Amino acid sequence: MEQFEQIKKLLDNSQFYYIITTAMDGNYSYVNGNYARAFSHIDADMVGKPYYITMHPDDMKVCEQTAAKCFASPDRSFPATIRKHNGKGGYINTQWEYRAMFDEHGAPAGLFCLGYDITKYVAANEQLEVAISQIKHKNDMLEQIGWEQSHIIRKPLANIIGLVGILSKMDLDQNMTNICKMLLQSAAELDDAIYGIVQKTN
Missing domain, CATH: 3.30.450.20 (PAS domain)
Known part of the structure; x- marks a missing residue:
């Protein structure tokens, strides 16, 4: 005692x-x-x-x-x-x-x-848990966006590039040939941009 x-x-x-x-x-x-x-x-x-x-x-x-x-x-x-x-x-x-x-x-x-x-500590801990939950949710969204960019958007883009490639091998006038070149260049730039986004989300 x-x-x-x-x-x-x-x-x-x-x-x-x-x-x-x-x-x-x-x-x-x-x-x-x-x-x-x-x-x-x-x-x-x-x-x-x-x-x-x-x-x-x-x-x-x-x-x-x-x-x-x-x-x-x-x-x-x-x-x-x-x-x-x-x-x-x-x-x-x-x-x-x-x-x-x-x-x-x-x-x-x-x-x-x-x-x-410990009231302030408990309140801060609750706020931290909410923030962690929000960050996890946003990370999940980013991963989903990255997956969609990689698997959904790039697929039709690859098809477009392929079709333009086929067109460029056809007997075209100079105007259509120039358009095909511009389409290929723009598609390649878009593909690079999508790839960059996917890399950031990963």
Whole structure:
């Protein structure tokens, strides 16, 4: 218990970390200043109140499961992500480390929990996932465009080049010969342009 008391003193006025302890009955036995300020809209004095008054009801199961792990492995800390009421009808996301506490006789005394607000991180991560999804979608579109350019558009273009080649070998007047040459040149330029697009999409 002594090490927990030292941490409580050290971080009692932390501007970043939340520290809480709960007794075996599930009620708060201590909250540091940062936690008290952050959730004062719920209760001005949380000591003695049930631990779940600050959290999303669906996350109570997470707390129970994490607490069970702590007492099953008393030398380890276990993480938990918990949503807390923000006082505006919504929630903030918080990340915690839980550790079981024992009294001087080795009997379970409660839980020590160290946490912090990860709302901005979660929002940034969600935005990143959306951006990655959009990039993947655009890459898929580019690959599709490249495939269509290579397999769909170049096929009729190759046919045109072939037909113009046949025409150029026929007995044509000078005017038609010049037109065939221009058609071949334009078709070759278009083929090169399509090839360049395909290479970029790859």
